[in-house]
Amino acid sequence: MTYTNNDRPGLRALIAVRLSVRTDESTSPKRQREAGEEEARRLGAEVVGYAEDLDVSATRTTPFERPELGNWLARPDDFDVIIWWRLDRAVRSMGDMAELTRWAKRHGKRLVFAEGPGGSSLELDMTSIMSELITMLLAFAAQMESQAIKERVTSANAALRAMGRYSGGLPPYGYAPVQRPVGEGWTLAQDPKRVEAIETMIRMLLDGNAPNAIAFHLNSEDILTPRDWNDVRQGRNPKGRKWVGQTVKRVLLSPSLLGHQTYAGSVVRDGNSLPVSITSDPILTRDRFEEVKAALGERPKGAAGTRKDTGALLLGVLHCASCKGRMYRVPAHGYSVYVCRARTKGLPCEAPAAIKTDWVEEYAEREFLKEWGGFPVLERVTYPGYDPRPELEEITTELRELYAVRESRRSRVGLAIWQEQVDALEGRAEVLEATPVQKERTELVPTGKTYADYWRIGDARERRFVLLDTGTRLECAKGQRGGRPADMKRRAMERLSIDSQGTRVQRQGDTAA
Known part of the structure; x- marks a missing residue:
């Protein structure tokens, strides 16, 4: 039974996603979400939530036992329709489908599969006896397929146990x-x-x-x-x-x-x-x-572990010359200092360094701008690529599973459903086989500003990212204490060494290569 969008005022859709590690490990949750969202747009429905059950097998759990979906099914007033990518994302047994359809009929809900037999969407209205019949036929096909998969997995595991003796060589670490x-x-x-x-x-x-x-x-x-x-x-x-x-x-x-x-x-x-x-x-x-x-x-290159909420200009830039570890800004008597904290972390450091914040930050700013200030800044723009092979591998696996259970189809209806599934997958495989791999590429685009411009308008956090992006590294050695403030500052400057010879492709005259 079909409906027009005008028949569904304010239709609320729940998108259900399921991923089973044992049988369909490579299926992408993103792919399922996108298929559900596209189907919701076709129905004119508003997506009110997602029920994502990852690493959950449909052969071992009913829809009501899954953590996310079970929680939504207990709140039927919060949505009007449930959308799955395909029927096997919902159930793999006739018993589970019968329970799900009884629930949908009792609460007046619609069950929708973005890719039904033949690749087109399938919408089931539980008030129709024909919908119930179609549902049971599809569930029977899913259960037969699940049983065949289970038998092959059991057989494969038995063979591996029989042949899986350790034959020597270097074992993996652990x-x-x-x-x-x-x-x-x-x-x-x-x-x-x-x-x-x-x-x-x-x-x-x-x-x-x-x-x-x-x-x-x-x-x-x-x-x-x-x-x-x-x-x-x-x-x-x-x-x-x-x-x-x-x-x-x-x-x-x-x-x-x-x-x-x-x-x-x-x-x-x-x-x-x-x-x-x-x-x-x-x-x-x-x-x-x-x-x-x-x-x-999660860690971006060149800024691993950097805290985004700190005002310390040289966090991740200033290092102890003895242990090469980071130095951290801490408060002192009316001022602040950068110190090596290796020992507080239980790490060895023979000569932990310390230096006043204003001294070292003034030095870093002066030396960095002298080295980099007049050069233009180039922004890296990355264009994503596309590789059809992962999806093609998924389809290959699904086709192998389908071909392995062809002989189990005993009725013309079951064989027709099987053929529709195979035709849809082979059609998609044909498209993917003709799609070339597009590699990700990065270009350097001029921003029209120099490093001095960015330094002048940036706060401490933004300036720190400029230092990190250029590969600037500052080391401080342990020094002698005591003496006049002027002598202490002079000796502190002698203990510093700066290396700002970082990403040269960002300098004028260099190429992106």
Whole structure:
């Protein structure tokens, strides 16, 4: 049954999004939201909310048991229509669909799927017996597909368990080979000491520490790097390699933390596009792994960990010459000073530096403007690219799943629905295959102002960003105390060294390359 927009005065829409890690891990929540929003515009409805249930399986939970959607379904007066991307985002069993349709009929709600059979939208009015019949037929198809997927996943996991013996070589950081509890051979289990190091990295990262600071802490605790630890495992003397920020990031972003096998940095997948497991006891859950990825992706280049609410001009710019750590502005007797706080963080520093705020900020301003003031500022403008391959991989996985269950369609109706789904996916795949990859590009655009202009009109926070953007770094060494103020200031200036040879592409005469 169809309706015109005039039939729906003040229609309120709830957009429901679901993502199951086990069966459709690569499906994008953004894609589902956009499809729902487009369908709401077609209906002339106002979107009043989103029910996003991520890492939730439809085969294990009913719509009423999901955290977000269940909360909305308990408040039926807050919306008029629920929009899903496709029916399998709502349910994967006839029983769940029957329960959902009874609820919709009782409360007078409409159920809409932005992509129904054949790719066009499907709207179900629960006051119509034909809608109920169509709903049950679609739910039957979804349940058959879910059962087929479950059987293939079970079969694949059984095969992996049969073949997943540890065959030697270097285990991923955080794991150690152990004898299999059942049968002959070896497998991988968590290495307590390495896992403790990983948890330390994650804790420091989520507390706001940059990867370089985490590396400094690991070195101070004499924690072996992955390569040194592998030397120990192979009976060789470790070479005393040091942790660096990139090593920390590489460890924390490795899919092996999820228990996935990797090769050349990529996840190894089986014939069903499922990740091959290296262990039955992964170090991190998916939620924890995504939290770590988000924390590592939040820091802009050149300004990692900078607080946006501070008035300290040289935060992130001024460093202690002894430990290379940041110096922080703190109040003193009627004035303020920048000090090294390594020891307060439990980090070593042989000669912590300190200097009066007005002295060092005056020096930094004078030297920076002398070096950079007359040069024009170029603004970086980034144009996003587009890569059709991730979506094509999703469609490839879905097509494989559909082709695997074709023989399970016993009725002409079921086969017709199956064919419509396949045709829609293949049509989209054809479009994606013809779409070229467009790389992200960045251009430098003149702003018409010099660094001196920006310095003159900016406040302390904006000036600090100018210093950071140009790569300016200032180091202060520990000095002698006492004497006349003039002598103390002179000695303080001698303890400072500034490097403002940062991003030269921003200087006049240089190119964006």
